[in-house]
Each structure stands twice: as structure tokens, then as C-alpha cells.
Amino acid sequence: MSFLRRVFDRLMRPTYLVGRDLEGNKYYEYPSISDETSRTKRVVKYRPGADMLTYVAGKKRLPVQWTAWLTHTRLRPPTVEELHADLERQLRVQRNAALIEARDREERALQLEMESGSQGTIAGRIAQEAAKQEAADSPMQPGGHPPSASDLSPASNNASQLAPSAQPEYPAPVSDEPQAWSPRTIRRG
Template structure:
């Protein structure tokens, strides 16, 4: 009796019978499980299984997407490398500018020291300068 019911359910597509719908490129089998309730969401389903040509085109599209993604990733890496080189170059220029500023500062200090030394070796100043004397408190 069970075999008769199974055969009738396949013929009339009722019950929990599975129906082979198709296969994909990896030879995976896809089955249909009919539902009488109608509660399934039909918006994102196809009535017919995709053909082999559609599957081949989809695989080609996936390969193209991967290839394009690889190209974009390579470009992005090259752009990041160029950006890093520019940053390193600017850093080197900034360090060089700091070194030059330090050398100029040292030269200016040396010139000032020489001028002070030259002034101290000249004749003593005989002019009288006014000064303010602050009184000191006792005990300090």
C-alpha cells in the first residue's frame, strides 16, 4: 500500500514526495518539495531551473567579478604605496629643513658670541649709567 501511495503522490505531486528539478555544474541535484499551503514567498523564486548555459554564464560572470576585484585591489595597493612614498619624502624634507634651521641657529649664536667677545675686549666703558638700588631688609 505504501508503494502505491508513493507512486500516486509522485504522479499527482501531492504529499512529501521529492521531484528532481535539475542539476548544477558541480552535478549537485536539486529537488522540489511541493507545498499545498501556498505560504511560501514566490517573489524570489524561479518556476524553471536555470539552464546549463545560464549556469556557465553565471560562472563566467563570477570569474569576471573576481578578476575586476583583483585589478581594483592591485590599483589600491599601488595608490597606497605611492602615498606612503610621498609621505616618506615629505618627512625627509621636513627633517632636512629642521637640520638647516638648527645650523642657522647655531651660526647666529656663534656670531652673537663673537660680537660679545669683541665688545668685551674693547676699551672699558667710561660713561656713567643710572641704576636703581633696592634697599635690603635686615635679616635677609
């Protein structure tokens, strides 16, 4: 391409910087070269010093909002506030997933303890969980200190005497064995 042609193209079809993402990548929009003026060319210029291979190989990804804009799925480019809100949402989802994973690990460990038949540790664990529940349910004084023994009412003293024992609270079911069943026929007429 000749020098004059490049200068002419620059003057007639300027490049517009549309926006940036949180990692410093810049997004440009070029006017259409063909007769179809509605379809513009949208391009990303990666941050200086960043290797484009990290994005192509899948180690890093462009924000979904910018990807939708690049593919003409989204009409308007995303704002920085929108990108920050999405980043906060992703962090919140990761925290919640970590909490769920930790809870699942605890449940698996408890189930393994129950299956191994170590009744002494289970009773101790039940007592610890009951103590935690009682501490969470107990009223706190305005200073943030737990109430003294004289401040507690007799009803709460009775509740503390009902500490869980190694025996289950609920009665065992009468029978866990399946019973025979035969359907009745319906007579019409």
C-alpha cells in the first residue's frame, strides 16, 4: 500500500478508541470498509508487555462483556462500573463456592466418623455443636458480654440442664423393613 493511500485511509476512516478493560487492554472500532455501513470492525489491542498467547491459549480470558461487544452481540461497549460489578460478583461466587466446599468436606468427615463406629467422638461432637448453638441463642448484654448466672431466668436454666446425651432425641422408627403391597382393583359399572 502506498504512503498516500495510507494517509488517505487515515483521514477518511479514522480509528476510534471505544474503551479499556480492567487489565489495560484497549478496544477500537473501525468504520466499515465494505458497502455495508452498519457492520463496523471491532478490534482489541492487548496491553503492552502482555503476551497475546496467554489469551489465545486460554490461561486468561477477555471480559465477557467485551467479548460480546467484539462479536456484535452487544450494541454498546461496557462501562468500567459494569466491569467492576462483574468482578465483585465473580469474587462473591468464589467465596460462596469455597464455603460450600468446606461444608461438604465437614459433612463427609462426619459421615466417615459415623461409619467407622467411633461413638465416643460423635457424642463429643454433638455436645460441642449443642454448646455452639446454645451460645448463639443466648442473649447478650448491651456491652457485648454474656449475662451472668444471676441474670438468667429459670426457664433458661432449665434449657441448659437439657444437654444432649449420647442417645438420640427422636424415637427409632417401628420398622425399616419394606412391607408387601398389592394394588386393589377398581370395579366400574
